[in-house]
Amino acid sequence: MTERPLALAYSGTLLKPLSSDVNNNTELYNLISDRLTKSSGSVGGSWWKIIDEVETTSGSLDRVFKSIGSQEGYPGVGDASIYFRIKQNNTSIQITTYPDWSPFSSDGTTSFTTNPGGSRASSNAAQAQVLMQYQDEIRWWMVIGPHAWHFAGVSVGTPKAFGVEGIVPAAPAGHEGFARIITTMTGTGAVTLELDRELSGTINEDNSVQPGQKIWVVNQTPSGTALANEIAEITSVTSVGNNKISLSPVSGTYLSSSIVGIEPSSAAAYGTTSQANPTLYFPLRTDAGYSGVSSHNADFEWVPISEAGSNPTYSGFFGMGRAVVNSDQTSYTGIRGFANYWNFVSGGPQVSGDLMHLGDRSYFVFRMIGQSTEIIALGPFERGKISD
Numbered sequence: 471m472t473e474r475p476l477a478l479a480y481s482g483t484l485l486k487p488l489s490s491d492v493n494n495n496t497e498l499y500n501l502i503s504d505r506l507t508k509s510s511g512s513v514g515g516s517w518w519k520i521i522d523e524v525e526t527t528s529g530s531l532d533r534v535f536k537s538i539g540s541q542e543g544y545p546g547v548g549d550a551s552i553y554f555r556i557k558q559n560n561t562s563i564q565i566t567t568y569p570d571w572s573p574f575s576s577d578g579t580t581s582f583t584t585n586p587g588g589s590r591a592s593s594n595a596a597q598a599q600v601l602m603q604y605q606d607e608i609r610w611w612m613v614i615g616p617h618a619w620h621f622a623g624v625s626v627g628t629p630k631a632f633g634v635e636g637i638v639p640a641a642p643a644g645h646e647g648f649a650r651i652i653t654t655m656t657g658t659g660a661v662t663l664e665l666d667r668e669l670s671g672t673i674n675e676d677n678s679v680q681p682g683q684k685i686w687v688v689n690q691t692p693s694g695t696a697l698a699n700e701i702a703e704i705t706s707v708t709s710v711g712n713n714k715i716s717l718s719p720v721s722g723t724y725l726s727s728s729i730v731g732i733e734p735s736s737a738a739a740y741g742t743t744s745q746a747n748p749t750l751y752f753p754l755r756t757d758a759g760y761s762g763v764s765s766h767n768a769d770f771e772w773v774p775i776s777e778a779g780s781n782p783t784y785s786g787f788f789g790m791g792r793a794v795v796n797s798d799q800t801s802y803t804g805i806r807g808f809a810n811y812w813n814f815v816s817g818g819p820q821v822s823g824d825l826m827h828l829g830d831r832s833y834f835v836f837r838m839i840g841q842s843t844e845i846i847a848l849g850p851f852e853r854g855k856i857s858d
Contacts, residue, residue: 474615474638474810474811474850475615475616476615476831476850476851476852477613477614477615477810477811477848477849477850477851478509478613478614478615478851478857479611479612479613479832479834479849479851479852479855479856479857480505480611480612480613480614480856480857480858481610481611481612481823481834481856481857481858482501482610482858483607483608483609483610484497484498484501484607484608484610485607486606486607495558495562495563496528496529496531496558498563498608499531499556499558499563500531501610502556502563502612502621503520503531503533503556505612505614506518506535506614506619507519507520509614509615509619516538517537517538517614517615517616518535518536518537518538518614518619519535519536519538520533520534520535521534521535521536521553521571521573522534522571522573524555524557525557529558529559530557530558530559531557531558532555532556532557532558533555533556534553534554534555534571534573535553535554535555535556536551536552536553536571537551537552537616537617537636537737538616551569551570551688551690551729551734551735552567552617552634552636552735552737553567553568553569553570553571553737554566554567554568554634554737554739555567555568555571563632563741565632565633565634565739565740565741566739567634567737567738567739567751567752567753568753569688569700569702569735569753569754570688570689570690570691570697570698570700570735571691571697572691572695572696572697572698606625606626607625608623608624608625609623609624609625609822609823610622610623610624611623611822611823611834611836611848613811613834613848613849613851615810615811617636617638617737617810618633618634618635618636618737618809618810618811618812619633619634620632620633620635620811620812620848621633622822622834622836622846622848624822624823629822629836629837630741630742631740631741631742631748631836631846632739632740632741632742633739633740634737634738634739634740635737635738635740635750635795635809635810635812636736636737636810637733637736637737637738637795637806637807637808637809637810638807638808638809638810639731639732639733639736639807640732640733640805640806640807640808641732642673643673643674643675643676644671644672644673644674644675644676644678644679644680645673645678645679645680645683645732646676646677646679646731646732647669647671647676647677647678647679647730647731648677648729648730648731648732648734649665649666649667649669649715649729649730649731650665650666650667650690650726650727650728650729650730651663651664651665651666651724651725651726651727651728651729651730652664652665652666652726653726654723654724654725654726655720655723655724655725656723657723658719658720658721658722658723659718659719659720660708660716660717660718660719660720661716661717661718661720662714662715662716662717663714663715663716663717663724663730664713664714665713665714665715665730666713667713668711668712668713669710669715669730670710670711670712678710679707679710679715679731680707680710681707681708681709681710682706682707682708683706683707684704684705684706684707684732685704685705685706685707685715685717685730685731685732686702686703686704686729686730686731686732686733686734686735686758687701687702687703687704687705687717687720687722687724687728687729687730688701688702688728688729688734688735688754688758689701689702689722689724689725689728690725690727690728690729691725691727692725692726692727693727698725701722701723701724702722702735702754702758702759703720703721703722703758704757704758705717705718705719705720706718706719715730717730733754733806733807735753735754736752736754736806736807737752737753738750738751738752738768738795739751748769748770749767749768749769750767750768750769750770750795751767752767752768752797752806755802756797756802756803756804756806757802759802767797768795768796768797768798768806769795769796769798770793770794770795770809770812770814771793771794771795771796788815788816788818788826789815789816790813790814790815790816790826790828790833790847791813791814791815792808792809792812792813793808793809793812793813793814794807794808794809795807795808795809811848811849811850812846812848813833813846813847813848813849814845814846814847815833815835815845815846815847816845817837817845818845820835820837820845821835821837822835822836822837823835823836825854826847827853827854828850829853830852830853831849831850831851831852831853832849832850832851832852832853832854832855832856833847833848833849833850833851834847834848834849835847836848
C-alpha cells in the first residue's frame with residue numbers, strides 16, 4: 471500500500487457574527503476554498519485548483535475543484551482525476567464528487583455543464599450535505615493532501631465533519647499504476663493503448679501494473695471540449711511496456727486523456743453531524759458502473775486496534791490505525807481501499823482539537839457525538855506544524 475504524502479494542517483476559530491439574525495456561512499465557505507487553493511507540496515504549485523465557478527453570488531457560492539495530484543511519486547502523478555463541487559446555501563455546505571467534469575458546453579461556451587451520471591447521482595450517491603450554521607463561533611481544524619481533504623468543526627458544542635476522500639486503492643505495490651491514454655481509441659475488444667508514462671515494472675515498484683491483473687478504464691473529457699460520454703469498465707491487462715498497455719476485452723471507446731488504473735477516479739464525499747463513521751458517497755460503483763446509485767455508498771471501517779478500549783495501554787500508549795473504506799451495501803460490496811488522512815485511535819481523555827504525536831508526525835484528534843472508545847485522528851502532518 472502506497473505511503474501517503476504528509477498533509478498540511480490548519481486550525482482556527484470563526485467568531486460569532488455581530489448580528490443575531492445572521493445565518494450565513496459565506497466566511498466558512500471562503501475559508502475552505504482559500505485553504506484548498508493555497509495548499510501545495512514541494513513542487514507543482516497548488517494541489518487543488520478551481521476549474522469552474524457555477525455561481526459567484528455570496529450566499530450561494532458554487533465552485534468546482536480538481537486535484538492535480540502530488541507530483542511526487544504518488545499514483546496518479548501530476549494529474550489525478552478527482553473532481554468535486556462545493557455548493558453553499560445559508561445553512562449548509564453541500565459537496566458532490568464526479569468522475570469527470572468540463573466547464574464547456576456543446577456550443578463551446580464556458581457555461582457550466584454537469585456529468586450526466588454525476589447529475590443523476592448528485593441527489594443520492596455522490597453528494598454529502600452538512601448543516602453548519604454560522605450563528606455562533608466555530609472552532610475548526612482542517613487537513614489537506616493531494617488526493618483528500620477533511621474539515622472538522624465544533625459549533626454550539628456540536629462536532630461536525632465533512633470532506634472529500636480520494637481513496638488509496640486496495641492493491642499491492644506493483645499493481646496500482648495510473649496513466650493517461652495519449653490517443654483516442656478507434657476499436658474495441660483486444661486493444662493496445664499508448665500511454666503518457668511507463669507502467670511496466672516489478673511487483674515491488676510503485677506506479678506499475680502486471681500482465682494478468684484487472685484494471686479500470688474511465689473516460690475523461692479532453693481539455694477545452696464539451697463533456698465526454700460516461701464510460702467506465704474493468705478489464706484485464708494482457709501486456710505492458712514501452713509506454714503501451716494491451717487490454718482485453720474492452721467494450722467502450724475511450725478518448726485521449728482517459729485514465730487507466732485501480733479505482734483511478736474513486737473520490738467520495740461525506741458529511742456527518744452525529745456519528746464517527748460517516749457514509750461516503752461515490753459516483754462509481756465497485757464494479758465501475760454508474761447505475762444503481764444506492765449501491766455507491768461506503769464507509770470508514772474501524773480497525774481492530776480501535777476497539778481496544780477507552781484507555782491507553784498500561785505502558786501509556788494509544789493504538790492507531792488507518793481507516794479501511796468498505797462498501798457494505800446489499801450489492802457491489804467489498805473493500806474499495808484505504809483512507810488517506812482518516813484514522814481511528816483508541817479512546818481516552820482526548821477532546822476535539824487535541825494533538826497526538828507519533829515520531830515526527832502529528833494528528834488532530836476529533837471526538838464525534840456518542841463515541842467514547844473510538845476517536846478520529848486526522849493526519850499525519852509534520853509534527854506541530856499548523857497554520858491558520
